[in-house]
Amino acid sequence: MKKLKYILFTFYFLLFTFTLIAQQQRFPKPEFESGYEQPDTVTPEPRALALEYFDVLVLILVLSLATWFALKTRSRQGVLWLSVFTLIYFGFYRNGCICSIGAIQNVTLSFADPTYAISLTALLFFILPLAFTLFFGRTFCAGACPLGAIQDLVIIKPISLPKWLNKTLGLIPYLYISLAVLFAATGTDFIICRYDPFVGIFRMDAKFLMVVLGVSFLLMGMFVARPYCRFFCPYSVLLSWMSRFSKWHLTITPAACIQCKLCTNSCPFDAIDFPTNEKEVVKxxxxxxxxxxxxxxxxxxxxxxxxxxxxxxxxxxxxxxxxxxxxxxxxxxxxxxxxxxxxxxxxxxxxxxxxxxxxxxxxxxxxxxxxxxxxxxxxxxxxxxxxxxTVVFRKRQDYVPHKGNCLSCARCMDYCPVEK
Amino acid sequence: MTNNDKLKLAQNIAVISGIFCSVVALLLLLNYWQFAKNDPIESQALEVLVERLREDPNNDGLKTEIRQYDLLARKAYFNSQWQVKTGAFLLLFGAIVLALALRVYYALKDKIEEPDKVLENEIASRILAQKGIIIVGAVVFILAFAASFATVNYLDKYDWETASAEVISEPVDEGIEVIDVGQTRAEPVPAEQAAVETAGTEIQEQIADAGTKEVLEEPVPSAAPVALTLEQIRNNHNSFRGPLGQGIVYHKNIPTEWDGASGTNILWKSSIPKRGYNSPVIWGDKVFIAGADNQSREVYCYNRNNGNLLWTGKADNITGSPASPPRVTEDTGLSAPTVTTDGQRVFAIFATGDVIAFDMNGNRVWAKNLGVPDNHYGHSSSLITWGNKLLVQYDTNRSAKLIALNVATGETVWETNRDAKISWASPVLAQVDGKFQVVLTADPIVAGYDVQTGKELWSVECMMGEVGPSVAYSDGVVYAANEYATMVAIDIKTQEILWDDDMFLPEAASPLAHNGLLIVATSYGVMVCYDAKTGEEYWEHDVGRTLYSSPMYADGKLFMMDNDGVMRIYEFGKEMKLIAENELGEHAGTTPAFANGRIYIRGEEFLYCIGN
Incomplete structure (x- = not known):
């Protein structure tokens, strides 16, 4: 049965990717002999400033609502439907641009190149999620990031990865952000945008390799939850740093933990820290x-x-x-x-x-x-x-979310039998 | 609805949407394969028809058939595009439904699992993590290190010597090199070419003798230059808009009637080898113009009396000159700046940034490249010379500067950075209290610079836009104007703006100020005369033709050429009095040059000499 499942997935993967190649057909321009001149290529006008500010307003609202659902109402359903809205608005409607992840490069370039003027919108898209994370944890990842939302919605049967693999793969975002900042600072390229695996899906016009990459991430995401967020996203480095200092991070239990262990398998992102076994540590x-x-x-x-x-x-x-x-x-x-x-x-x-x-x-x-x-x-x-x-042990007695890695999706709360 | 019913419903929806996705995906694939197999553009039937048309180009039936076939092919293509796009959206919709149904199905099926009895051994996993981190870190570093060995640094292999060794040169300030190739002779004009140019013309055209090069020999200039005098330049027409670039001519007996079609008063006309929007300049018996195309850039010297092309000087083999010329617009071209001469040498600049000096016999004296100007239309500021300096207004998108080059050697005497944007105007010389200053206009400043030192003497922030017209100067007042901006009269000593107006503004034609009158020619064809002191309008004349040429004062009259080649001659006074309208017979947007009893006009194809 399992084999059949994998064969089916592989079949779908190939079918979807090859199907999307069809979109790359191009038809050469006709050559007129009558003297008709082809009109010049027109560059689309940038988005009106007022609408850009509206995007910022929407971001603030979504961040506030995500925070409210995760911390105050402790509602997984709220977070889920909010991420659906984010996917539609910031993903399919706004075509995945502007996004906070890519804004890293705009900010970097504005520091490296004095002639580059960063727009206020890009700056706010970079700062606002970090500011929210500093106080409330990664609620941006939970409900305000379209890249996270599209992956979150395809999580079907997540598997738990061993800790050593999580730690080792966790180095990739650091490498990615190093290269992204280097390339942006030297005016070479915005690699985060160029290799964004989902923007092609949002825009329905991706190149073949990007479709392969995007579909691969989504297929992988059915079993390894949100692989891009956990093991690639360069913005997650900054969010993780901020979140570690967050004062009002979500908690699994609304009151005292009763050590029932029901939440141990609830987190698809392996972001729950277990109580420390002091004897084992000493040994x-x-x-x-x-x-x-x-x-x-x-x-x-x-x-x-x-x-x-x-x-x-x-x-x-x-x-x-x-x-x-x-x-x-x-x-x-x-x-x-x-x-x-x-x-x-x-x-x-x-x-x-x-x-x-x-x-x-x-x-x-x-x-x-x-x-x-x-x-x-x-x-x-x-x-x-x-x-x-890896050799630092913090004394823990309860099951608590790892502040750096927790995406504030609120899944674990549904597993906790404790009520206020 | 029981939980089992919900499960079943979700399962059914998942299956249906899965089948739907599969069908859409298969249809899309089929569409793709069908299209790839029968690509309308690669259609053999169409090729056969086109081949047949080549053999029988006048077959109208065949043409209609091809058009119909081509239309069908295009319809098929766009139809297929629509199918692909619609299919992609349907596929997306199906995938969303499938994902939602699967989620609901698994959510309903899910039960809170019993916690694992044996949790992952934290210590063991930490030790494994350490190994993983060390291995991954080491692999990343080793790969990066190995990449350094597999990489060739080609930049280090760039041979600066070879690249610069096209001509033996001596470096002068920041890589700009001056080349001394005084022995290079100008190219003789092929006899056949001259013969062809003159064939078929009824008017009196001069034909160069076969195989002979008519040279009005003049001594090669010595290294120590002799400075120009005001008298000399007033007796000639050595720059754009005549002496000092002010648009005022001191010659007499200027003809007022001619006709290009019948040849009336056309003394000669000679073909111009390469095109350019620069205007003729005159020194002694010689007329100079320049021309360029993508292949080469040239300076031409004609005999002023008979129109024979005396020599052609090529601006080639210049260090730093780009391999291919920069992109310029059709209405500016590669040779828009007018050449200038100090009577010993003639100087030219091109859109490539190449500046070149020839002696009066066509021998190259020096040449250098100032760096390719970043100019979206093409460089058009003309050259002017005074006090043994060649003055170059070099306002580009990268920087704005005024450069003075030694006329004898091409070395930079001084260079002044200007706080201005790109401009297309030309420098004008103004004499103030016995001293000469060069006056420039650009966005946002109109400014004067000491010719000797390059020091900015004054500057008034009053201009804006893409400035094309140069300034006018008369009686201590500078007049600057630009379309969609303003026209201002500035006292050159106090920098006070005496008056300003924005009713009629020129786009390309420079204003002319003389004897208390100010003349402005707009690109939409209105000539306007103002009181130079007060800005009060005296008269206007709507000629209804494009005016890019600059108005000139000569012999008590105002000469204004329109782009269609019609020159209108007015009495230079407070009342509008049109004396004559003379047709050249070809388009001409350049500004004429004057000599005693003669006018020299550059048309698109020919250089004309007009005289009684």
Missing amino acids: SGLGTKRFLAYAVLIPIWVAAGVFVGERSHTFLSKANPDVFLAELLISNPEIKNDPDNLDVQTFLASGKTMETLVQEAEVIRGKFYVGSMIAGGFMGLVIGMTLLN
Whole structure:
């Protein structure tokens, strides 16, 4: 039976993805001999400022309602229907843009490039969820994020992942945010938006690979709940930091925990911490010695990260279109004669000299030199701190949500028999 | 409804929506395959028909058949597109229903599971996590490190020497190089070309002798330049809008009647090899213009008396010059700026940022590239020279500056950064208390600069928009105007705005101020005369034609060329009196040049000399 299930899922996966390739048909423009000229391509007008502010207002309302449902009314149904609204409004209606996750890049670029003016809307979309999380936990993830909502709605039979896998996969968002900030700061690319797996579904016009990625995440999400949120989302790094300090985070039980253990399997995200078994801890030997060893290792991890970052900056900088073009023209000068290479032809038509292009590429590479070392150092610090965290035991007597990882979805509350 | 009924309902909905999704998906696939198999554009039948039409191009029946077939193909395509789009939405709808039904089904089926008897061993899992983190961290670092070895740094391999070695050069300020290639000879004009150009014309055109190059030899200038005098430039027409760029001509006996079609008073007309919107300039017996296309950029010298093309100077092999010219608009082109001359050399600038100097015999003296101007229409500010300096207004989208180059060597004498935006206007010289200053207009400032030092002497924030018209200057007052902005009269000594007006504003034509009158020509075809002191309007004349050329004062008259090649001549006075309307016979938006008894006009195809 199980095998049949997997075969069915695989069949659907292939069917859906191949079906969506059909959307990539293109029909060449007709060539008129009568002198009729094709009208110029028109760039759509940006969204009216008033409507942008309306989006901010909607975000504030949704965040407030999500917080109210999770903390005050303790209603899973409320959170669920709110996430349906979020999916429709911020997902399908607003086409997944603007979103708080992508706003990381706008904020980064505004710091790195003084000529880039960040819009107030982008800034608010970045700050508001963090501010709410700082006080109430990750209620943004519960009901205000369209990416989270679409994954949440497809959770059918979640499986629990072992702790070591959760911890190890948890490094990916840090790596992702490092690269996203590096690429945004150097003006290279907004990779969070480019590789957003769900925006193509929201807009119904995704490229083939993005459809594959989006559908893969959704299929995986039926069993591994919200895989993008837990193991990829770069914004989750910041939200997790904020949430750890949240004063009014949701609780599983409204009163005192009666240790019934009914909630142990309730969280599809493995975000419930169990009571500490002190005897086991003492017996394990994961004590002061290992703590000190890992603490000493942190600077070494950081130094290794800086070194690796420095070494790999040339490789990373090749993602920048100017660097790529300059190197292409240096390594393959004949490409200038290729009329089909649009990048090269656009460069040639711009009148910019090769010297200028190379100089600009070198400036960008210089930025990567510094940026890659910072990103590498940050990754080293993350690895060192995560290791250290594995030997730190906090004394717990009850079943409590892990403040950093809990998505405030309110599922666990339904399992708790305690009433106020 | 019992729980079992609900379960059954959810199960049935899930099954139905699953089947629905499958059918829609299969139909979409079928549509895709069908389309891929019978791509209308790749239709063999259509190809055969097109091939037949090639053989029989006048077959109207065949043309109709092809059109009908093509229409059918397009209908099929758009129909298929509609099916794909509708199918995708149906699929999405089905998937949502399926997901909801499955959720409800599993929710109803779900029971709170009995807690696991044996929980995951926390200690063991932490130890495993440590291993996992170390392994993943190490793998990430090793991969990044390995990538550094697999990467070639091509930027380091860029050979700056080779790239710059097209000409032997000497670096001067920030990579701009001046090249001394004084021995390069100008290209002789092929006899056949001249013969072809003159064939068929009834008017008196001069034909160059086969194989001979008519050269009015002049000595090659020495390194120590001799400064221009006011008298010299008044006896010539050495820049855009004549002496000092003020639009006032000191020559006499200017003809007032001619006709291009019949050849009346057309002394000669010569073909111009490459197009350009720059205007002619004159020194002695020579007329200079420039032209360019995507292949090359050239300066032409004609014999002023007979129209023979004396030499062509090519602006090529200039260090820093782009491999292909920048994109410019059709109405600006690559050679909009007018050349200038100091009597020893002629200077030209192009939309590529190439500045070049030839001696009067066509030998290249120096050339340099100022950096390709970031200009969405194309660079159009003309050159002007004074005090052994070539003055370049270089207002681009990246920066705005005024550059003075040594006329003999091309070296930068001074460079002044301007607090202004891009502009298309040209520099005008003004004499104030015996000293010369160059006056520029752009968004947002009209400003004067010391010719000797480049220091900004004054600036008035009053202008806006994409400024095309240059300023007018007369009796200590600067007049600046631009369409959709304003027209202002500024006292050059006090910077007081004497008056301003926004009724008639020019888009391209520069205003003209002389003898207490101010003339403005709007692009929509209205000529207006104001009292220069008060701004009071004296007269207006709606000519109904586009006016891009700048009005010129000569011999007591006002000369105004429209874009259709008709020059209107007015009496220069407080009352509108049209003296003549003369047709050139071709389009001309440039500003004419004057000499004693002659007018030189650049049309689209020909350079004309008009005289009695």
